[in-house]
Amino acid sequence: MKNDCLFCAIAAGEIPSSKVYEDEICFAFYDIAPQAPVHFLVIPKEHIGSVAEISGENSSVVAHIFEVIARVARELGLESYRVVSNIGEQAGQSVHHLHFHVLSGRDMTWPPGWSIGQEESRRGTPAALYL
């Protein structure tokens, strides 16, 4: 457990959350600011900063998390959903403890939201360059 890590504290039960699922390896809970009718997060109990810190040493945790996502989604009756993990500031990561967002219950666009600066907008840079 990392000091001052919000999600380490949530996984340890020190900060309350609306729990969806828990086992020895991971913890799932509803997002405090849902972006879809169903929006929960699945995190490892072990502190890992983001996908960028996944290696051969800890990747089994990710495999387990995806098993859990599939099982919980089935139990919640989700037929279509999106799994997202943001890595780093530009991608929108705000909590630096690995987490997978599971979103469901509304239409979703692809690609995910992006915005370009006015300059690029005026030059008409094709969206494809930003993917």
Ligand code: 5GP
């Ligand atoms: P990120 O922005 O890092 O991809 O995702 C972090 C997510 O954690 C956000 O969707 C945010 O709403 C959620 N979050 C932040 N603080 C809390 C909290 O205290 N409790 C819960 N349940 N979710 C949180």
Ligand code: ZN
């Ligand atoms: Zn942590």
